[in-house]
Amino acid sequence: MIETIFSSGSLTTVNAFLVSLVIGVAFGWCLEQAGFGSSRRLAGIFYFRDMAVLKVMFSAVITAMLGLGFALAFGIIRLEAIYIPETILGAQIIGGFLFGIGFMISGWCPGTAAVGAVSGKLDAIVFLIGALLGSYVFNSSYSWIEPWYNWGDMGVSYIYSELGFEFAGFALLVTIVAILAFWVAELIEVRFNFALVAAKSSNLWAFSVVILSGAIMLVALGRVTIPRYRIIETGVYASGVLSQIEKALEHIEPEDLARELLVGQKRIVVADLRSREEFDEWHIPGSVHTPMSSIMQALERYRAFDRIVLVSNGATHPGQAWVVLQGLGFTNVYTMSDGLRGFFERVLKPVSLRMVTLTNSEQAEINLWRTMFLGSGMAVGSASQPSSGSE
Amino acid sequence: MTTQTGNSYLNPYLAGFLLGITLLASFMILGTGLGASGGLARLSAWCGLCINPEQILNSEYFGKWGAHPLKYYLVFMFAGTLIGGFVSALLNRRISVQVERGTQYSAWKRLILALLGGVIAGFATRLARGCTSGMALTGTALLTTGGVAFLLSTFAGGYLMAYFFRRQWHD
Numbered sequence: 001m002i003e004t005i006f007s008s009g010s011l012t013t014v015n016a017f018l019v020s021l022v023i024g025v026a027f028g029w030c031l032e033q034a035g036f037g038s039s040r041r042l043a044g045i046f047y048f049r050d051m052a053v054l055k056v057m058f059s060a061v062i063t064a065m066l067g068l069g070f071a072l073a074f075g076i077i078r079l080e081a082i083y084i085p086e087t088i089l090g091a092q093i094i095g096g097f098l099f100g101i102g103f104m105i106s107g108w109c110p111g112t113a114a115v116g117a118v119s120g121k122l123d124a125i126v127f128l129i130g131a132l133l134g135s136y137v138f139n140s141s142y143s144w145i146e147p148w149y150n151w152g153d154m155g156v157s158y159i160y161s162e163l164g165f166e167f168a169g170f171a172l173l174v175t176i177v178a179i180l181a182f183w184v185a186e187l188i189e190v191r192f193n194f195a196l197v198a199a200k201s202s203n204l205w206a207f208s209v210v211i212l213s214g215a216i217m218l219v220a221l222g223r224v225t226i227p228r229y230r231i232i233e234t235g236v237y238a239s240g241v242l243s244q245i246e247k248a249l250e251h252i253e254p255e256d257l258a259r260e261l262l263v264g265q266k267r268i269v270v271a272d273l274r275s276r277e278e279f280d281e282w283h284i285p286g287s288v289h290t291p292m293s294s295i296m297q298a299l300e301r302y303r304a305f306d307r308i309v310l311v312s313n314g315a316t317h318p319g320q321a322w323v324v325l326q327g328l329g330f331t332n333v334y335t336m337s338d339g340l341r342g343f344f345e346r347v348l349k350p351v352s353l354r355m356v357t358l359t360n361s362e363q364a365e366i367n368l369w370r371t372m373f374l375g376s377g378m379a380v381g382s383a384s385q386p387s388s389g390s391e
Numbered sequence: 392m393t394t395q396t397g398n399s400y401l402n403p404y405l406a407g408f409l410l411g412i413t414l415l416a417s418f419m420i421l422g423t424g425l426g427a428s429g430g431l432a433r434l435s436a437w438c439g440l441c442i443n444p445e446q447i448l449n450s451e452y453f454g455k456w457g458a459h460p461l462k463y464y465l466v467f468m469f470a471g472t473l474i475g476g477f478v479s480a481l482l483n484r485r486i487s488v489q490v491e492r493g494t495q496y497s498a499w500k501r502l503i504l505a506l507l508g509g510v511i512a513g514f515a516t517r518l519a520r521g522c523t524s525g526m527a528l529t530g531t532a533l534l535t536t537g538g539v540a541f542l543l544s545t546f547a548g549g550y551l552m553a554y555f556f557r558r559q560w561h562d
Contacts, residue, residue, distance in 0.1 A: 004422025011423070011464055019421055020464040024471020026413040027425055027524075031472070032479035034406035039491045039505075043560060046553035052403045057528065059407020064414040064532035071419065083423045085521060085530050087537030092526065095519025096541035099512050100548025105556050106508025107491070109523040110516065111427035113509075114469060115476030120488040123505040128431065130509020135428075135435035137510065138517035142452040149518060157536040170534060182404070207404045 007081035007301055009267070028115055037119035039107030046104050051185035058178040059207070065171055066214045073221045080300035090151030106130070146280065153276045155294040168219040175215035179208045241326045250322055252334045254343040257309055258369050261286070266306040271299060273312040273321065274340075284311070284343070285373060295321055296328060308332055314339040348373060397484035414532055421464070424529025428516035430469030435513070436460040452517070493561040501559055 005016045034056045035041045044050025071077045103109050108116060108127040116124030138145065160170035182204055183197070190196045244250050252260075260266055261284070270287035272279050279289045290298045290310075302308050308325075310318035310333060318335035325333045336343065348370055351363050358366070400406070414425055436453040437460050439446070447453050453460070460466075480486045492501040516522045519541055521530065527545060530538015 002419065004418075004420060006422025011421070012462065016421065016464050017462075017467040020467040021471040021474075023413065023417045023421065023425070024468035024473075025475035025478070026416070026471075027410070027468065028472035028475025028477070029479045030406055030410040030413055030475075032476040032483075032485070033401040034403060034410070035400035037476060037480055037485065040560060046549050047557060047560065052400075055403035056407040056410060057523075059404045060410035060414060060528060061532045063408050063411025064418070065534065067411065067415040068418055068532070071415075077419060081422050082418050082533070084533055085424070085526065085535055085537060087535055087540075088520065089537060089540055092519045092537040092541045093544045095515045095517075096526070096544030097515075097548035099515035099519060099522065099541075100545035100550075101552050102508040102510070102512030102515055103523070103545065104508070104549035104553050106505045106512065107559075108505065108508065109427075109512060110431050111425075111472060111522065111524045114427060114472045115480070116491075118473050118477035118486075119480040120486045122488065122490045123492070123501055126502050126505040127509040127512075130506040130511075131428070131431050131513030131516070132435040132438060134510040134513020134515070135432040135517055136439060136513075138514045139436070139439070139447075139450050139452040142450065145518065146451075154536060159534050159536045159539045162536055167534070174534070203402060204404060207408075 001075060002077050002081070004077070004081045006083045007078075027111070028118075031112055031115045032119070036112040037115040037121065037124075039116060039121065039123055042109075042112055043104065043107035048188050051189055054185050055182060058181060062175055062178050062211050065174065066211065066218060069168065069171055069218045070214075070221075073218065078300075080297070084156045087154040087157040088150060088152055089154055089157075091149050092152075094148060094151075102134075150276050150280065153291075155291045156297050168215075168222060172215040172219050175211050179212060182208065236326060236329060241323065244326075250319075250333075250335060251315075251337050252307070252309060253337050254346045257336055258343075258347045258373070260307070262368070262372060267304075268307045268309060269299075269302045269305055270309045270311055271295070271302075273310060273317050278313075284340075287311070292317065292321065295325070299325070299330065299333075303330065303332070305332055307334055309334050309336055311336050311343070312339050313341055315342075396487055397480075410528075411532075414528065423464070424525060424532070425468070426465045426521065426525035426529070427469055427472060428513070428522035429463070429465035429525060430467075431513065432517060433460040433463050433466050434469075492559055495561045496559045504556065504559055 005011055005013075005019060010016055031037070035052055036056070041050050041052055045053040068077075072079060099109075106113075106123070106127045108124055110128075110131055113124040113127045113131070117128060142149070158167075160167055163170070165173070183201075186197045186201055186204065187194070257268075257270075260268055261270075270284050271290040272283050272287045273290055273292055273295070276289060283289070288298070299308055308330065310321055312318050315335055315338060318339065322333055322335050338345065347366075349366075350370065351358060351366050401409075417423065417425055433456065436447060436456055439453060440448070440458065440460070444458075448458065456463075490498040490501055492498065512522070519526055520537075521527075521541070523545070526538055527542040531542050532538075
């Protein structure tokens, strides 16, 4: 099992930046080789003139999908070591639709425009300036767009699970659809002259056979399953779990969490179990929104951390989730006493509103907490996943 | 007006295969997929910081990226994309300064459409949390629901409106 830069939590190191740069070079090289430095070629797909976008895109998808399938089947990598982009279905459908219109009008998308710009295409440079402006406009109108931005939040969601398939079976289906699409694309380009396609497509024939065999082998291996987290044989004794609860070892006090976050020595992740709306309204800086139903998948990547602290408004949901996670062998999970309500009451409540008399140092600490946890632009030293909207 | 010079392009299936290998390498080494619009958005935030730091730092979206938005892996990936594209275009003698369009269409009108499309696309990537690379390519390769939905709606949007913008490619 290999660890990735993401799973080892070092995506913000210089090393990660260098690797990204090298991967970017390969990415730009591939796009240019495919002829994607030309807006005419890219726009061709919308007028059925040049189907290169479909061919390149689907070949890449199939290659990476099957490659990853084999890597998972042979246990080379765990799926948890890869950052899976979250599904926010409504936002992605509206966003995709708008993006398609922008892509068609300009003949560019961000990656290809980068390649077009360095090939001397002035329209690509203008597109990139437009994209910078568009991002800026998004930021300026964010408060207005926010409900749309979070519309249809499904967390990590796989299309095959939603449709009741297994990974390998669905990958085979996608492969077959792609092969059909390739041949139709070839036919479209020559206005359905079958003889011409038959004469010049020996390469495509070979490629079709290779990817189809790959997909069938993957089904035959049949070992690529998404962990569904059945609680069996984790080596955890119920009595052990219950005695931890009895000794109150499962929780952390809000003040202690605040101190640990500020010191930043331990690797701590705060998993916020509330709804997306509540999370967006306010959360402990650096915490991660974790929907209850996908909590295992979301927290798998933090198994090696010093602490995973579950928080919600109260302490009931975190307590229930804690028990489930114990069964799955998570040994670093804690709940926060009194939940976020307790955090407000005991950490964030202003000195002036507190009934008890406080020493000067206590007062100073409370004021520090208030600036750090309520102030803007504050980032507590805590790992979070790559921020939403990363690509 | 398109004057395609230099060597012919790579076979699209081979180019796609190599792109897929690049994406796979990114999964295995970085643990994330490819991305382009994320780097651009960070650049946009950085430009904003140069003009009006107060406002950007307090804004809800860009504000989360703090005072150094360029310290991010996707910014470096975008820089790499520029380098890789340039080297490939240079070696294959495909660099030519031009506004790519149909011969019947004016360069200015084409540039205005490129700008308009850029603004729409830039905005849309923030809403959808990615572009063709980060959402359509990476998301679909991982078979995420959002990635597939994004890919399908991208083509839906493009094909639905394509008729109205066809003239820019007429020769």
